[in-house]
Amino acid sequence: xxxxxxxxxxxxxxxxxxxxxxxxxxxxxxxxxxxxxxxxxxxxxxxxxxxxxxxxxxxxxxxxxxxxxxxxxxxxxxxxxxxxxxxxxxxxxxxxxxxxxxxxxxxxxxxxxxxxxxxxxxxxxxxxxxxxxxxxxxxxxxxxxxxxxxxxxxxxxxxxxxxxxxxxxxxxxxxxxxxxxxxxxxxxxxxxxxxxxxxxxxxxxxxxxxxxxxxxxxxxxxxxxxxxxxxxxxxxxxxxxxxxxxxxxxxxxxxxxxxxxxxxxxxxxxxxxxxxxxxxxxxxxxxxxxxxxxxxxxxxxxxxxxxxxxxxxxxxxxxxxxxxxxxxxxxxxxxxxxxxxxxxxxxxxxxxxxxxxxxxxxxxxxxxxxxxxxxxxxxxxxxxxxxxxxxxxxxxxxxxxxxxxxxxxxxxxxxxxxxxxxxxxxxxxxxxxxxxxxxxxxxxxxxxxxxxxxxxxxxxxxxxxxxxxxxxxxxxxxxxxxxxxxxxxxxxxxxxxxxxxxxxxxxxxxxxxxxxxxxxxxxxxxxxxxxxxxxxxxxxxxxxxxxxxxxxxxxxxxxxxxxxxxxxxxxxxxxx
Amino acid sequence: xxxxxxxxxxxxxxxxxxxxxxxxxxxxxxxxxxxxxxxxxxxxxxxxxxxxxxxxxxxxxxxxxxxxxxxxxxxxxxxxxxxxxxxxxxxxxxxxxxxxxxxxxxxxxxxxxxxxxxxxxxxxxxxxxxxxxxxxxxxxxxxxxxxxxxxxxxxxxxxxxxxxxxxxxxxxxxxxxxxxxxxxxxxxxxxxxxxxxxxx
Amino acid sequence: xxxxxxxxxxxxxxxxxxxxxxxxxxxxxxxxxxxxxxxxxxxxxxxxxxxxxxxxxxxxxxxxxxxxxxxxxxxxxxxxxxxxxxxxxxxxx
Numbered sequence: 001x002x003x004x005x006x007x008x009x010x011x012x013x014x015x016x017x018x019x020x021x022x023x024x025x026x027x028x029x030x031x032x033x034x035x036x037x038x039x040x041x042x043x044x045x046x047x048x049x050x051x052x053x054x055x056x057x058x059x060x061x062x063x064x065x066x067x068x069x070x071x072x073x074x075x076x077x078x079x080x081x082x083x084x085x086x087x088x089x090x091x092x093x094x095x096x097x098x099x100x101x102x103x104x105x106x107x108x109x110x111x112x113x114x115x116x117x118x119x120x121x122x123x124x125x126x127x128x129x130x131x132x133x134x135x136x137x138x139x140x141x142x143x144x145x146x147x148x149x150x151x152x153x154x155x156x157x158x159x160x161x162x163x164x165x166x167x168x169x170x171x172x173x174x175x176x177x178x179x180x181x182x183x184x185x186x187x188x189x190x191x192x193x194x195x196x197x198x199x200x201x202x203x204x205x206x207x208x209x210x211x212x213x214x215x216x217x218x219x220x221x222x223x224x225x226x227x228x229x230x231x232x233x234x235x236x237x238x239x240x241x242x243x244x245x246x247x248x249x250x251x252x253x254x255x256x257x258x259x260x261x262x263x264x265x266x267x268x269x270x271x272x273x274x275x276x277x278x279x280x281x282x283x284x285x286x287x288x289x290x291x292x293x294x295x296x297x298x299x300x301x302x303x304x305x306x307x308x309x310x311x312x313x314x315x316x317x318x319x320x321x322x323x324x325x326x327x328x329x330x331x332x333x334x335x336x337x338x339x340x341x342x343x344x345x346x347x348x349x350x351x352x353x354x355x356x357x358x359x360x361x362x363x364x365x366x367x368x369x370x371x372x373x374x375x376x377x378x379x380x381x382x383x384x385x386x387x388x389x390x391x392x393x394x395x396x397x398x399x400x401x402x403x404x405x406x407x408x409x410x411x412x413x414x415x416x417x418x419x420x421x422x423x424x425x426x427x428x429x430x431x432x433x434x435x436x437x438x439x440x441x442x443x444x445x446x447x448x449x450x451x452x453x454x455x456x457x458x459x460x461x462x463x464x465x466x467x468x469x470x471x472x473x474x475x476x477x478x479x480x481x482x483x484x485x486x487x488x489x490x491x492x493x494x495x496x497x498x499x500x501x502x503x504x505x506x507x508x509x510x511x512x513x514x515x516x517x518x519x520x521x522x523x524x525x526x527x528x529x530x531x532x533x534x535x536x537x538x539x540x541x542x543x544x545x546x547x548x549x550x551x552x553x554x555x556x557x558x559x560x561x562x563x564x565x566x567x568x569x570x571x572x573x574x575x576x
Numbered sequence: 577x578x579x580x581x582x583x584x585x586x587x588x589x590x591x592x593x594x595x596x597x598x599x600x601x602x603x604x605x606x607x608x609x610x611x612x613x614x615x616x617x618x619x620x621x622x623x624x625x626x627x628x629x630x631x632x633x634x635x636x637x638x639x640x641x642x643x644x645x646x647x648x649x650x651x652x653x654x655x656x657x658x659x660x661x662x663x664x665x666x667x668x669x670x671x672x673x674x675x676x677x678x679x680x681x682x683x684x685x686x687x688x689x690x691x692x693x694x695x696x697x698x699x700x701x702x703x704x705x706x707x708x709x710x711x712x713x714x715x716x717x718x719x720x721x722x723x724x725x726x727x728x729x730x731x732x733x734x735x736x737x738x739x740x741x742x743x744x745x746x747x748x749x750x751x752x753x754x755x756x757x758x759x760x761x762x763x764x765x766x767x768x769x770x771x772x773x774x775x776x
Numbered sequence: 777x778x779x780x781x782x783x784x785x786x787x788x789x790x791x792x793x794x795x796x797x798x799x800x801x802x803x804x805x806x807x808x809x810x811x812x813x814x815x816x817x818x819x820x821x822x823x824x825x826x827x828x829x830x831x832x833x834x835x836x837x838x839x840x841x842x843x844x845x846x847x848x849x850x851x852x853x854x855x856x857x858x859x860x861x862x863x864x865x866x867x868x869x
Contacts, residue, residue, distance in 0.1 A: 115582040118597040185604040192847065193590050193597050194583065219608045220858050227615030231714060238703040240710035242619065246628075260707040265622050268866050269615050319858045323865070331869045338865075542582055594845040603848050607855035614859040618866040625867060634810055646803050654796045657838045661792070664785045760838040764831045770803075771823035775810040 017128075019120035020541055024127050025106025026434060029427075032098035033511075035134065036420075037504070039089035044501050046082040049074045051494035053476040067146065076475040080149035081141070081165070083473070087152025088169065091277065092176050093134050095419055099284035100180070100218070101130065103426050104187060104211045106434065110532035110539060111205050113196025113548040113570075118189040126182040133175030140168035151473070153274070156243035156266050160235045161250055170233045177226045180218045187215035196531065196570075198550035202308075203569070205530045205554040206294075206301060209308050210287030213315040214280050221276035221319065228269035235261075242266075264329055271322035279318045281415050282382070283311060285422030286353055289375045292425050293357055295528040296372035297364025298565050300555035303356040310349035310356075317346040327395040328402050336395045343393035350386055354379065369526075370444030374425035377452055378418055385413030388463065403473065406466020409459050417455040424451075427511070432525045436537040437518030443510040450503035457496030461489040529566050530554055587747035602754040606761050613765055616715055620772065623707045631708050633774045636701075638692055642774045645688050646766065652681035653763045656730075656756045663749045668741060671752075675734045678759070682727040689720055712773055719769060722762045729755050795837045802830050 015023060048057050054073060057064075061072025068078040109117055117123045140147040145163025148154065159166050191212045195204070204212075231242040239257055243266045246259030294301045301307065323331060323339040357379055366372065388410040391397035401407060424447075431439050465486045470477060477483040477490065524533040531550070535543050548570040556567040584590075585597050593600070624630050633639075659674035696702070696709075703713040733755055740748040806826040814822065836842035 118583060118585075119601060120583070122601075181605070181608055185601050185608075188604050188851070189597050189601045192593060192600060193585050193595075216854060219604060220611050220855055223608050223610075223612035224615030224618075224862060227612055227619065230718065231616075231619060231710075234703060234710065234714055238710075238713075240703045240714070241707055242623070242710055242714075258704060258706045260623070260627055261710075262622055262626055264869065265619055265866075268622075268869065269619070272615070272862060316854070320861055320865075323869070335865075335869050593847040595847060600847065600851070603851050607851055610852075610855045610859050611862070614862050618863050621863065621867040622869075639807065639810070643803065643807050647800060650796060650799045650803065653834060653838050654792055657792050658789065661785050661789055664780045665782055757839050760834050763838075764834045767830045767834065768827050771806055771810075771827050775806065775823050776816075776820055 017124060019116075019124050021105050021109050021117045021120070021123060022434070022539060022543075024123050025102055025104075027127055028097050028101030028105055028130070029103070031131065031134070032094055032096075032102055035089050036094035036098065038138075039086050039094055040501065040504075042082045042086045042089070044497055045074075046079060046086065047494035047497045049079055049475065050477065051491045053478050077146060077149060079475045080151075080473075081147045084148045084151050084154075084169075085137070085141070088137065088148065090415075091152065091281065092173070093130075093137060095281050095415060095423070096180070096277075097130060098423050099281065099288075099419065100187075100211065100214060101127065101183060103207075103284060103288060103423070103430070104183075104214070107426075107430060107532055108187065108208055108211050109190060109194070110433070110535055110543060111208050111530050112191060112194060112199055113531045113544060113550065114190060114194035115542045115544070115547075117186050118193055119186050122182045122186050126179045126186065129175050129179035129182065133172045133179060136168055136172035136175065140165040140172070143168060153270055154232070154266075155270075156232060156235065156263050157245070157248055157250075157255075159232065160243055161255075167233065167236055170229045170236070173229050174226065174233075177222045177229070180222055184215040184218040187211060188219065191215075196548045196550050199531075199569070202305075203550055203553045205287075206290035206304065206307055206311075207284075207287035209311055210283040210290075213311050214283045216315055217276040217280050217283075217318060221273045221280075224269045225273035228266055228273075232266065264326075264331070267326050267329060268323070271325045272319070275322040275325065276315075276318040278411070278414070279314055281419050283314070285378065285382075285419040286311070286357075288422045288426040288429070289357060289378050291528075291530065292371045292375040292429050293360050294555040294557065295429075295526050296367045296369055296375070297361055298367070298557045299360070299364045300553075300557055301356065302360040302362075303352075304553070304555065306352055307356050310352045313349040314346060314353075317342060317349070321346055324393050324398075327398045340394055344390075347386065347390060347393070354383055354386070369428075370439070370441060370448060371425040371429035373445070373448045374421045374428065377448070378421045378425070381413055381417035381421060381455070385410060385415075385418050388413065400469075401466060403471055404466035405462040405470050405472055408472050409462030409466060412459045412462070416459065417452070421451075421455075424448075424507070429526070430532075431511075431514065431518075432521050433532055433535075433537050433539070435515055435518065436520060437514055438521050438525060439514040439518055440510050443506040447503060447506045447510065450506075451500060454496045454500035454503055458493050458500065461486075461493050465489055524568075527564070527566050529556055529568050531569055534568055534570050587744050587750060596750050598750050598754045599757075602757050606757065609761060609765075613715075613718075613768075616711070616718070617768070617772075620711050620715070623711060627707060631706075633708075633712075633772075633776060636708075637712070637774050638695070639774050641688055641692055642770055645685050646770050648681050648685045648688070649763045649766050652678050652685070653760050655681065656759045660749070660752050660756050663741075663745070663752055666745075668738075672734060672738070675730060679727055679730050679734065682723055682730070685723055686720060686727075689716065715769055715773065719762065719765055722765070726755070726759045726762055729758070791837055795833050798833060799830055802826050 018024060045057070056072030057069065057074065061069055068075060105117070105123065143164050145165055147165040148159070148162065148169035150159035150162050150166060154166065154169065191208060234240045235242050235244060241257045241259050241261040243263050244255065244257045244259055244261045245263060248255040248259065290301055290307065321339060321342045323335060324343045327336055388406070392401055392407060392410060428439055428444055431437070468482070468486050470483050470486055474480070474483070478487055521537070523535065523537050526533070531548055534548060550569045551571065551573050552567065552569055554569060558565045559567055587596065589596050655674045655678045659671045659678060662670035662674055701709055703710045733752060737751070738748070740751070806823055809822050810819070
């Protein structure tokens, strides 16, 4: 039952239009990593303008068309395209596809002992919808007026009157939204229905819990953005006025639309998605870190139940905090008060999770493997990102900090040295499962230490700049006197960013090189307990030769009296 | 969705949850649809509360036609559920008959809607006229697309998709039930759209 | 729906017909009420009340929610809750 129908498939059915969750997971992972690189490169170009405003970009500047750079000097329009598309690509085409599409698809069915996802064809469709959406997004760079340039948040009325690239953005988003809708239906159904016998919900690895809650966020938070995208599309194509207020003046002339709309409506619907989206970015990362910490400390995760409840709690609360992004919109003190309170409350489960991770380290015999290094770095980095968020959640402080570099620093600490480090950890950790080979330890360490230094080199100065009042959206910061004193920091940040780019070269070499030349290892190189390590590496179509039965919780490490310092979940009752 | 890799609970319910994969999946999908229309309904509320004046639907829209359409959709929901019940009674012929009627009623709904739209366009009432027409066309348009999607799915299950009935009747019934749930949901949305847009 | 025995199905069918009659009657009612010019707030409440009854009938009987497995309720619970959150908080602003 579980073996046939894989060998006789032609190449394009096996590796391109595959319905196998592992192939789809790897497709997601590689596509997502490429988009992370692409989005990162956009930022590397943009950072030249910030460090050396108005100077021609050396070496490659003249390669850009006149609509983007004149004599190598970046035009403001292009600057804003880079900014908007960096955000969009990193969040929607990079991190989520890697964290959920990649790791979720590859690891989750293996961890629950399932032969595949519940709906393999939907799974394939989900990937290809993502792919089409991504192609549309990238294509928008080549249309007249270039890509979307109204920020990744696409606030109207600016986005309504922007060039045609914004329409591409909306259509691309529609594809992404439907892709994640199909994905989340698949994840929820799979986790509820296809767990191996004995794998009850309280024996579920923490990573699966994180993916489960994430799927609910994707399922329920994305549709309002779909609704908003449809309305903005109507505004742009059918000239409706959903987001166009009465009496709007554009370029000195009264706008010809009927008016009566509300720009605030977009913000509400956008942030109704985008706040849960923040947790879509962070929860799978926490899941990965949890797995790696348990395995590399050789002891159970401290407070498994507290972790699970915290994740659920975050999931629920994340739907009622969105307007803390909107304190400056004049929505009124009652609303502000409500959203301040919920925002303060949601920090509690995040702290619980971080604390349990830190406590899990205590008394463990820690193996400083490469995945563990990244996981360990995640903890303080996420801590910095989370704590700097608190002032932003309080309206009084936010009035000063809103839309400054402080905000950029805050959320980048959460997603860049936070989530991205967790994703790197995941790549190093599950690579041997996907390929049967290890990634190079030495290159991994070089990658880690350089990345760690330069990440902080980029984002730490942002807090200082933000507190000094530097706006996040300036094409040329030096045109304002109050920015001049912090301008040297921009040079530091840009150089750090470029060096961070170079620091990824060992990873790229390691990733592709190890596929062919990595050290061959057995099925369970990390001596881990969860089910994916009992499958062959790489797992065949159908995953397990015989359906695994689960007899214990996910983290039975260093059980007193046991022969080995780990007991796999599928080891029979009484096995020691 | 063939069981070539040994996925369980495709045609028989899971012993603990008591449902098949497809049933759970379609309900997840509907949960997400609730939020999609929720987003649009909240847009309606916000725009209406912020508007200086809001036209009365019954004064500018065609209530008799919409009432007819309501009746059409309600009837189609009954025929849809009857097609499922016919399968439960192992009466495949009756199933086909009810399914065909469901599809025709769906098409009739779209035709009536088409007349309504055409009439509005003739009088130059387009989405850009004001925010009422904007939300009217967007909500009914999106709902119309859902009806169209339902018709396509049902047509598939009337003709090529029904081959599954001989191979695995349980799985086929599950699929019809899922298609039915979707169709009833589309009906349910209309039950709210009708008073909100036409009567208030 | 729990059982698929012919008797149960015939019983179901009877219910479907009754629900249909109720839906048709309520449609007529809600259109009728709209012709009596109630104050706006009252009209909204009455229309939404009738629509809620109608949709509950569809959900309970056509979609078999009256007698569904627990897991389905668990899926729908957050959707309904967040739907209300969205509606209430946005209209409050």
